[in-house]
Amino acid sequence: MSTFKAPKGTYDLLPPDSGRFLAVREAIAAPLRDAGYGYIETPGFEDVRLFARGVGESTDIVSKEMYVFTTKGGDELALRPEGTAAVLRAVLESNLHKTGNLPVKVWYSGSQYRYERPQKGRYRHFSQVGAEAIGAEDPLLDAELIILADQAYRSLGLTRHRILLNSLGDATCRPVYRAALQDFLRALDLDEETRRRVEINPLRVLDDKRPEVRDQLTGAPLLADYLCDACKAYHEEVRALLDGAGVRYEDDPKLVRGLDYYTRTTFEFVHDGLGSQSAVGGGGRYDGLSEMLGGPELPSVGWALGVDRTVLALEAEGVVLDLPPVTSVYAIPLGEAARRALFEKVTELRRAGIATDLSFGGRGLKGAMKSANRSGARLALIAGERDLVDGSVQLKDLESGEQHAVPLAQAVAEIQRLLG
Numbered sequence: 070m071s072t073f074k075a076p077k078g079t080y081d082l083l084p085p086d087s088g089r090f091l092a093v094r095e096a097i098a099a100p101l102r103d104a105g106y107g108y109i110e111t112p113g114f115e116d117v118r119l120f121a122r123g124v125g126e127s128t129d130i131v132s133k134e135m136y137v138f139t140t141k142g143g144d145e146l147a148l149r150p151e152g153t154a155a156v157l158r159a160v161l162e163s164n165l166h167k168t169g170n171l172p173v174k175v176w177y178s179g180s181q182y183r184y185e186r187p188q189k190g191r192y193r194h195f196s197q198v199g200a201e202a203i204g205a206e207d208p209l210l211d212a213e214l215i216i217l218a219d220q221a222y223r224s225l226g227l228t229r230h231r232i233l234l235n236s237l238g239d240a241t242c243r244p245v246y247r248a249a250l251q252d253f254l255r256a257l258d259l260d261e262e263t264r265r266r267v268e269i270n271p272l273r274v275l276d277d278k279r280p281e282v283r284d285q286l287t288g289a290p291l292l293a294d295y296l297c298d299a300c301k302a303y304h305e306e307v308r309a310l311l312d313g314a315g316v317r318y319e320d321d322p323k324l325v326r327g328l329d330y331y332t333r334t335t336f337e338f339v340h341d342g343l344g345s346q347s348a349v350g351g352g353g354r355y356d357g358l359s360e361m362l363g364g365p366e367l368p369s370v371g372w373a374l375g376v377d378r379t380v381l382a383l384e385a386e387g388v389v390l391d392l393p394p395v396t397s398v399y400a401i402p403l404g405e406a407a408r409r410a411l412f413e414k415v416t417e418l419r420r421a422g423i424a425t426d427l428s429f430g431g432r433g434l435k436g437a438m439k440s441a442n443r444s445g446a447r448l449a450l451i452a453g454e455r456d457l458v459d460g461s462v463q464l465k466d467l468e469s470g471e472q473h474a475v476p477l478a479q480a481v482a483e484i485q486r487l488l489g
């Protein structure tokens with residue numbers, strides 16, 4: 070073992086398990102691509118003020134969890150704690166919203182960094198796939214995104230995920246609700262930090278998981294009762310569209326999210342097999358964010374799904390993904406001349422698109438066969454000195470154990486035939 074370890078709150082993705090992470094990313098991305106979302110990639114770090122302004126100074130993410138550093142040139146940067154603010158920054162900077170039809174629909178995949186207290190399902194470095202539809206206020210879009218996330222989870226074989234849905238209102242109705250909620254919260258018996266939160270971000274108090282706070286929240290005013298007519302109609306439309314698509318959701322009038330920029334539709338995907346870190350993804354509408362970043366009015370909606378927790382959800386449900394075998398053919402050269410001859414065949418097979426690996430380091434038959442079996446390959450391609458004198462190689466079916474000789478020159482064609 071080396072003297073170094075992965076930093077606290079992080080872990081390494083190693084083969085073969087890493088194959089599941091790739092499959093999860095792909096499963097989330099596939100429905101997005103099919104629905105017209107284009108791939109976007111932004112830097113892993115940004116001007117720290119982008120997050121302070123975009124995510125909100127009072128949020129845990131910005132106030133406690135950001136990795137901030139000063140460059141040699143004196144720039145104050147932060148490792149990105151989430152994707153939306155950076156994606157919107159990139160769209161505004163490149164004028165994507167001016168060049169094509171709105172909405173600009175993009176998806177991303179990448180690492181996020183938050184200095185959180187690590188536990189199972191909560192890491193300091195984690196991975197998200199996200200989608201954003203920028204520049205249109207249309208309930209069809211909110212519904213589309215929720216349906217696409219549901220489709221992604223289902224395509225992976227998950228069945229125990231649930232969708233929680235709420236509306237956070239808009240600039241007209243939320244301030245009225247906020248004031249009513251503050252009146253209610255100020256009368257409660259709360260610790261100092263929570264009392265401060267009541268003044269800065271009272272909606273977040275509704276999200277408090279501690280029983281002593283939860284118990285006091287019964288009877289708190291609900292945003293649903295304060296929604297203006299426009300927000301109410303919008304929300305009803307999103308619900309009807311989800312009903313029409315046969316996507317089940319639960320109305321959760323207390324659902325708020327940890328980021329300041331959400332308006333109207335807010336949702337979270339939870340999985341019951343995950344214990345306390347049950348959110349596998351979340352998102353919502355953020356109609357005011359563009360203006361907060363100095364851009365024009367661009368009402369938008371998006372989500373981010375956690376790859377790490379989706380993998381944990383698969384484990385919790387006992388879903389085994391049907392991953393394509395990494396290797397189809399495993400070549401075993403026995404002796405110096407065979408190494409050259411088989412290496413040529415291996416290269417030919419790979420160029421023909423057949424996943425092929427081989428035994429390195431001049432290993433003997435027994436050890437090499439073990440590796441062949443472990444690789445999951447269907448066929449072993451074996452050649453010793455005597456086979457080569459005959460101008461042939463041995464093809465062994467690793468499932469049935471059957472073996473037969475084929476002329477060296479026809480080995481690739483024969484393998485193609487056998488693999489269909």
Ligand code: AMP
Nearest residue numbers: 190191192195348349350351373375378
């Ligand atoms: P958020 O950006 O906080 O809305 O998170 C969206 C999703 O990212 C969550 O539902 C989780 O699946 C995932 N996520 C957020 N924070 C973490 C973390 N610290 N560790 C692992 N996954 C996370």
